[in-house]
Amino acid sequence: MYPHKVFNARPTTDFAKAGLFNILNNYFYFENLKVLDLFSGTGGIGLEFVSCGSSNVEMVEMDQKNFKFIAGALKTLEINNVKLIRNDALKYLSFCKPGYDIIFADPPYEMDGIVVIPDLIFERKLLNDEGWFIFEHSGNYNFSDHRFFKEVRVYGNVHFSIFINR
Numbered sequence: 001m002y003p004h005k006v007f008n009a010r011p012t013t014d015f016a017k018a019g020l021f022n023i024l025n026n027y028f029y030f031e032n033l034k035v036l037d038l039f040s041g042t043g044g045i046g047l048e049f050v051s052c053g054s055s056n057v058e059m060v061e062m063d064q065k066n067f068k069f070i071a072g073a074l075k076t077l078e079i080n081n082v083k084l085i086r087n088d089a090l091k092y093l094s095f096c097k098p099g100y101d102i103i104f105a106d107p108p109y110e111m112d113g114i115v116v117i118p119d120l121i122f123e124r125k126l127l128n129d130e131g132w133f134i135f136e137h138s139g140n141y142n143f144s145d146h147r148f149f150k151e152v153r154v155y156g157n158v159h160f161s162i163f164i165n166r
Contacts, residue, residue: 012044012106012136016155020134021048023153023162027132028101030054036096036126038089038105043070045104050079058083060092090120098126106136118146118163127165135161 012020024030030053037046040061049057059082061067067086074082085092089105090113103121107114114137121133132150135143137159143149148163 012041013156013158016136016158016160017044017048019153019155020160021052024102024132025052033101034099034128036060036100036103038092038103039107040070040084041066041106043073045106046070046082047073047077047079049102050082055081057081058085058096060085060087060089062086062088090117093120093124093126096126098124099128100126101128101131102134103127103131104134104136109138109140115141118143118148118161122148122163122165129165131165133163133165135163137161 030049033049033054034056035046035049035054035058037049037057037059040046040059043059046057046059059070061070067084071084074084089107103126105117107117118133118135121127127133133148138157139159141159143161144152146163148165150162150164153160153162
């Protein structure tokens with residue numbers, strides 16, 4: 001894990017990330033996916049999609065330090081199929097173009113308004129048919145009543161609520 005003094009982020013644990021990608025591997029061929037990684041933090045999730053073969057990944061990060069770190073990692077790793085966007089993730093949702101197969105969001109757990117994020121995704125119709133929205137959050141939230149909710153997976157303190165556009 002990265003020291004909190006260096007990053008203004010809470011990286012997804014390796015345990016949780018491995019569990020999530022094991023699930024995704026059973027449902028998707030990564031090569032064909034268009035992915036949006038919101039609140040990218042250190043870039044771990046977006047880079048994992050790239051390492052699995054996804055060739056169309058957008059990463060949105062507002063924090064200057066985190067953005068520079070991701071940009072440096074992309075350059076060092078010679079990854080040029082990622083669109084890195086410095087913007088507020090919620091604002092980006094208001095103007096980005098639909099057509100994603102997977103949208104992943106990992107906002108700060110204490111962020112105000114966190115509960116509206118699933119609705120923003122589905123109201124804007126940003127996902128393709130059968131597309132997934134994966135929402136990382138703390139155990140303080142329960143989205144099981146949401147119309148598009150599929151399931152929640154728990155890895156320690158990390159909760160992934162999965163929604164499907166049906």
